[in-house]
Amino acid sequence: MPVDEAAAEAPLLVAMEEDRAEAGEAAKEETLEEESAGGAGDGGAAAFEDKNPSSSSDSESDDEAAEGLxxxxxxxxxxxxxxxxxxHVQYIQCLRKSGHVEKLRQARYAMNERFPLSPKMWQEWTKDEISLSAGLEALTEIEKLYDRGVQEYLSVPLWLDYINFFQEHDPSVSHCSPAGILKMRNLFERALTAAGLHIVEGNKIWEAFRxxxxxxxxxxxxxxxxExxxxxxxxxxxxxxxxxxxxxxxxSTLxxxxxxxxxxxxxNDIDSDFDGIPTNVITSYQKAIEMYNARKQYEDQLSDTDASDADKLQQFMNYLKFEESSGDPARVQILYERAVAEFPISSDLWLAYTTYLDRTLKVPNVLKSVYSRATRNCTWVGELWVRYLLSLERIHASEEELSAVFEQSLQNAFxxxxxYLDLFLTRVDGLRRRMSIVGAKEDGLDYALIRETFQRAxxxxxxxxVxxxxxxxxxxxxxxLEANLGKDMVAARGVWESLLKKSGSLLEVWQSYIAMEIEMGHINEARFIYKRCYSKRFPGTGSEDICRSWLQFEREYGTLDDLDLAVKKxxxxxxxxxxxxxxxxxxxxxxLSSKKDGSVSTNTPQKRKMAKTSSDKQPPAKRKKDTAPKCMEASDVDQNKATGNANDTTLDKGEVATSLRTADSTATNEQAVGNSKSMESKPKFYNDQCTAFISNISLEANEKHLQRFFSDCGGVTAIRLLRDKFTxxxxxxxxxxxxxxxxxxxxIAKNRQKLLGKKLSIARSDPKQSQKRSTTGGSSSKGRGQEAQFKSDHSRLVESSEGTVEERRGSTVKLMGKNTFAAPRAVARPLGWSKKEAKIDGETEIPKSNDEFRKMLLKK
Incomplete structure (x- = not known):
């Protein structure tokens, strides 16, 4: 704004420093009161500090340094x-407090380019500019500021400031010249149109006009x-x-x-309310009173200061629903303006407002204003931008305006x-519709715009x-569009070829490409595409579908030779x-069958363990009888446990002797059977040459879920879902x-995609690396290396081929030695030890052989 800086800045600086001066005076009075209330020594020190001019200057310099920082x-x-x-708000407040006039002005313009300003901020801006400016040029600039301010939000106080500014500072108005009077009347009419129907504050503008x-x-x-x-x-x-x-x-107005x-x-009649007033005005007045009474309950709810924002927004929506039912578009628009002024970032409110205007009040200037403000307040709502473009097309806006709004929409974060896809398609739709109209090319439209938009998309x-x-x-x-509107089949085929390079594994892409060629009557080109893709692998039944589709195509469009060639291929x-x-x-x-067998085999050791646990509760002599025979069946143990009879779980001496006599004759057979069973129960070793390892799977997922998840990839040969050994x-x-x-x-490309609500972690299985970890870690298991790495806390290690067993006790794993897990605790010690003898340090337990164990039992 061209003004004399020396003369212009002084009033604003004085106005801005008034608050500082008042605060300083208050602080000084406070200090004097403290001095009078305090002792002589304290008062003398305080008086000295006050008389020292350097203290106040130092504090001011500190404040300025803090403000500058x-x-x-x-x-x-x-x-x-x-x-x-x-x-932005804090920056403007700091600049206004420090008195940086030019920076303050630039900061306000910069903020208003990106955001609408609140009515209070517009009032502060115009007040500061009035105090800084003088002359007709300044008057014009301030008028522009007021025009911008009253268009962003409905504010009766801002309209009144606008009116008062012209009455006080415009010479043509203050001198009551015809031009000034006409200017003020036009301004009043604009204010009445914008806020004259405001039930609570509109009467202020009417009274100012009168x-x-x-x-x-x-x-x-x-x-x-x-006159x-x-x-x-x-x-x-x-x-x-x-x-x-x-x-x-x-x-009161009456x-x-x-x-x-x-x-x-x-x-003539002072006591009559309507004396001197025409009958039609009386009728209108009574109708207005009825309308006010019908709306009073909504206004009372909105005036409740204790209501929350959510409640107040809902009250506005109820009020709007009532006004829309009354059928007065002007009153509905005023109420929407009041609502968006209270809740400027409510996307639902702006969507409802723009929908109502598109349906009812199709005024170009109003639509442009509302959509512009809606998209500036809710930049992240893509639907508002799409509606904005459609609304501009309805009112036949220029290509420059449409292009500007489209480019502006792409700069936002959705x-x-x-x-973004909806915006691109909306832009293409508009270009296509306008180009289809005869003579549209005279407006500078060209198909190159559509092609460029698609390429950007x-x-x-x-x-x-997507x-x-x-x-x-x-x-x-x-x-x-390339084929029909652009009349360029080469470009149309180029579109499909570019997509095939990115998504050639999708059957739908090939089918759509073929459908376009058939639709355009290019049979040979469609046949050539079939020859390119019939041998490709597609997810699910896609490979079979494309082959059968080719045969059906040749039956409908081809010759007999073409059909024979298709059948041959x-x-x-x-x-x-x-x-x-x-x-x-x-x-x-x-x-599936191996998994079922594996589940049965895993139950047997558990039953044996249960039998052992139940036998541990018996006296030592019975435990030795119970654990000695190796031919006892798991079903017998379960039956004994179910009956709970301790005598059923013991054997007499005759049975023990019989079992011992047959032990040697059956040892060889048992060893052979044990070896065969161990070979059967030994987990299969997988090379994982072409295997994916999946983790973070939902516990509700099974093999069928995984099969469906990888159905679009194809080539699945086996699925092995790791399960807990016991549960x-x-x-x-x-x-x-x-x-x-x-x-x-x-x-692997489907990594981080969701299955049953959980993102899967998919990576290539590397058995060599896991085997190295297994070897260096001393693991005795010969199963999968990666599987061993992820053993759960409730699983137990299976018996290795060498016979080493790891038994889990509580939360620790205790190694008992070779084949000692089945030995009774009463005979697990070396012979010759008594209960009172302490174990010699460094000695280890030596398990008994079958002969030693037999002799020990026979002696007893």
Whole structure:
């Protein structure tokens, strides 16, 4: 703003320093009171400090340094993030306090470019500029500021400031020139249109308008009866207009009207409320009173200061629903403006407001204003930007304006890339519709705009950011427009070829490509695409589907030779797929059966352990009899445990002798059977040449869930879900074997995707590395290295081929030695030890052989 800086800054600086001076005076008075209340020594020191001028200057310099540091910090924050609303507000407050006029002005303009300012901020801005400015040029600039302020939010106080500013500072208005009077009347009418229907505060603008017209009446010469009569009629019309609007304290306005009519000599009956008022005005007044009474309950709810924001917003929505039912668009619009002024970042409120305007009040200027403010307040709502573009198209906005709004929308951060896709498609839709109109090319539209928009969309939206269906729809739309609107089949095919490079494993892409060629009548080109893709591997039954589709295509469009060629190509392929499917089913059946067998075998050791545990509770002599025989069946142990009879779990001496006599004859057979069982129970060792290791699996997931999850990858040969040895529950880990590297890579690419609500961790299995860890760690298990790494806390190690057993006791694993887990504790010590003898340090327990064990029992 071109002003003399030396003269302009002084009033504002003085105004800004008034608060500091008042604060300083208050502090000084406080200090004097403390001095008078304190002792002589304290008072003398305080007086000395007050008389020392350097103390006050030092404090002021410290304050200025702190303010300068805060300003620099805020400037850095805004340079890094210009969309930081709170930083903008604090920066303006600091600059206003410190008196940096030019920086303050630039900061306000910079903030208003990105955000709408609150009515209070506009009032502060205009007040500061008025104190700084003088002259007609400054008057024009301040007028522009007021115009911008009243357009952003509905604010009756800001409108009143606007009106008072012209009445005080505009010479044409203060001198009551015809131009000034016309200017003020136009401003009043704008204010009434914007806020005259405000039930609570609208009467302030009406009263200000009447006072202005009454002041004009006083300036008219008494001899100019004609002009005076016109002015009286203007004032009377204002009274009548206001009495027809439902406003608060409308009866007071009626009394003022009656009093004014009395001054004009038109009232005969003082006691009558309506004497001197026309009948039609009385009818309008009574109707306005009824309308106000119907809305009073909503206004009372909104005026409740104790209500929460959520309750107040809901009250606005109820009020709006009532106003919409009344069918007065002007009143509905005023209420929406009041609501968005209270809740400027409520996206639901802006969406409802714009929807109502699009449906009811189709005024171009109003629509542009509301959509512009909506998108500036809720920049992250993609639906508002889409509606903005559609609204501009409805009112036939120019290409420059549409392009500007579209580019502005892409600069915002949306919650998902779905919003960006909708914006690109909306832009393309608009260009297509306008280009389809005859003569649209004369407006500068060209198909190159559509192609450029599609290319930008593909760059924005990669296959990892949007769903395959959305990406396929985008390319299908693009290829169709290239062929039909752009008349360029080469470019249309190029669209599909570019997608095949990214998503060539999707059957839908090939099918859509073929469908386009068939639709355009290019049969040979469609046949060529079939020849390219019939041998490819697609997820699920896609490979079979494309083969059968080719045969159906040749039956409908091809010659007999074409059909024979297709059959010749497709038949071996279908046979190969059939064999492969059978192999897959066989492997799955074997895997399921092996798991069932594994679950049965894992229950047997548990039953034996239970039997041992129950026998531990018996006296020592019975324990020796119970544990000596090796041919006792697990079912007998379970039966004994169920009956709870201690005598059933013991053997007499005759049975022990018989069992011992047959021990040697059956030792060889038992050893052979034991070896065969150990071979059967030994876990299979997998090489994992082409295997994926999956972790963080939901405990509710099973093999079928994993099979469906990897169905789109194809090539699954086996699924091994790790389960707890005793409970049989899933441990959240699995191995999935694939037929080749390609399918494995596709499966690994699905890393971090969700299955039953949990993100899976998928990586290539590396058995060599895990085997090294197993060897160096001294693990006796010969199972999978990676599986051993993730043993759960409730699992137990199985018996190794060498016979070493790890027995879990509580939370610790205790190694008992070779084959000592089945030896009774009473005979586990070396012979010759008594109960009172202490164990010699360094000696270890030596387990008894079968012969020694037999002799010991026979002696007893």
């Amino acid at each position: 805060q300003i620099e910090t805020l400037e850095t924050a805004l340079a890094q993030n210009p969309m930081n609303y709170e930083a 006072e202005f017209e009454q002041a004009i009446l006083l300036t008219i010469d008494d001899n100019d009866n004609e 005076k009569a016109k002015q009286v009629q203007r004032i009377r019309a204002l009274f009548h207009r206001q009495l027809s609007v439902p406003l608060v304290d409308l009866r 009394m003022d009207c009656k009093l004014w009519e009395g001054e004009q000599g038109n009232v 919650p998902s890339f779905k919003e 593909v760059e924005y939206l990669s296959p990892q950011l 769903s395959c269906d959305d990406l396929l729809h985008l390319h299908k739309y693009w290829a169709r 497709v038949t071996p392929r279908l046979q190969e797929l059939k064999i492969f499917k059978a192999q897959q089913e066989s492997k799955m059946d074997m895997m 049989g529950k899933s441990r959240g880990l699995a191995y999935v074997d694939f037929s080749d590297e390609g399918h494995l890579a596709t499966a």
